[in-house]
Amino acid sequence: MHQSTRPPVRRAATIGIVVAATAIGSVIGVGASATAATPTEPTTPTSTTANATATPTPSASPTPGASPAARATDSAAPAAAPSDGSDLAFTEPSTQAAPLALTGTVGTPFSHTFTTTGGDGTVAYAIQDAPSADFTVNVETGVLSGTPTTAGTFDFEVVALSGSTQVTEYVRLTVSPSPVVFTEPGTKAKPLALTATAGTTFTHTFRTTGGTGSLAYAIQDSPSSDLSVNVETGVLTSTVTVAGTYDFEVVALRGTATATEYVRLTVLPAAPVGVLAIVDSGKPGTTVWSVAPGGVITAFDGEGHPLGTVASIPVQQGGSLVVSGLAVDRFGNPTAPASVSTGFGATVASSVASDKIVADPRGDASKVTFPHASDHRLTITQGGVSTTFVVAVRPVATAAVATTTSGTGSTLAYTGADETTPLAWAFGLLAAGGGLLLQRLRRRRA
Secondary structure (H helix, E strand, O other): OOOOOOHHHHHHHHHHHHHHHHHHHHHHHHHHHHHHOOOOOOOOOOHHHHHHHHHOOOOOOOOOOOOOHHHHHHOOEEEEOOOOOOOOEEEOOOOOOOOOOEEEOOOOOOOEEOOOOOOOOOOEEEEEEEOOOOOOEOOOOOOEOOOOOOOOOEEEEEEEEEEEEOEEEEOOOOOOOOOOOEEOOOOOOOEEEEEEEEEEEEEEEOOEOOOOOOEEEEEEEOOOOEEEEEEOOOOEOOOOOEEEEEOOOOEEEOOEEEEEEEEEEEEOOOOEEEEEEEOOOOOOOEEEEEEOOOOOOOEEOOOOOEEEEEEEEEEEEEOOOEEEEEEEOOOEEEEEOOOOEOOOOEEEEEOOOOEEEEEEEOEEEEEEEEEEEEEEEEEEEOOOEEEEEEEEEEEEOOOOOOOOOOOOOOOOOOOOOOOOHHHHHHHHHHOOHHHHHHHHHHHHHH
């Protein structure tokens, strides 16, 4: 720190003046004492009394050199502050060996105010050897400000100038790396919501801020092999074909810092292409048929083993079949609104007018009875789309036994036997949405 040499000179001059004044006072005091001690010649016998009366009385006002106590009081008076600004000083003193320690974080705005005492009433500030152009000092207020872009330790100086006096503040700024943060933060309780469509390639780019070093991305707890994240670009790609909701995490790694993005991907079904139908005889352990959109029929035995595709579903004349179905996309995902409480609203129609069709009140399934032998074309409709398939009604030698119904005919009559076994494994071969239909059928048959 630069100090002016003028104050010591002023102090020396003051001391010299005090010393000179003290010497002069001392001489005057000595002269007065000698005059008072000079004897007078007695002229009469009574002169002794007169001399005693006339003895000089000391003055009540002290002379400049009257006593040591008076001189000590005069020399102890405080010296006035210099008026040329030479007493300028920072309020946070520092040295080059022990600089003022400040801290900051990459990407976070930083500021520190430098203040001084003394000076001639006007102080100007400046920065020397700044770490980068990101840092500036306000010339009037002494505020150091900037947004660090690089982690590290930086040494520089801030100077203050008042009059002809300049003082220096040595500074050491330590900048820490900023934490890695996703630009679209998601928490476990409130994950980032994304939406895709089954079978359609979907992408989303994850971005982060903060940290230093190379950046890498990864996916954790991936619910499907059709979900991936590019390790360098952070691009999530989905080719999922099964509609549903998928929860997972994307992790960003930069140096030793990590960040986690919680994600919830909702995959919606694609456009409907038809109705996925399930047909069975209503008896446990018997053959079950699935009819895909387009009319392709696949048969399964009572153990759930596939028997291959067939051109038609066989039934004896007078016999009955139970038909259920859901509108689906090309991947088998249900596309029409349906729930356990509202039903599916599927309807069944036959190309033969004599067929008896009794629908469940909520449209979960329809029971179709075939009085006449021939090929019948059944069409099941749901959610604005339909599927048609062939039922081959085989004649019998004896009259067909009528199928009884209960109540007013608006509901189906079931034997109460466990008929869910073939439906369970049949639906397991279909899309995930078939499980909802199976649940409805189980409730109805319970």
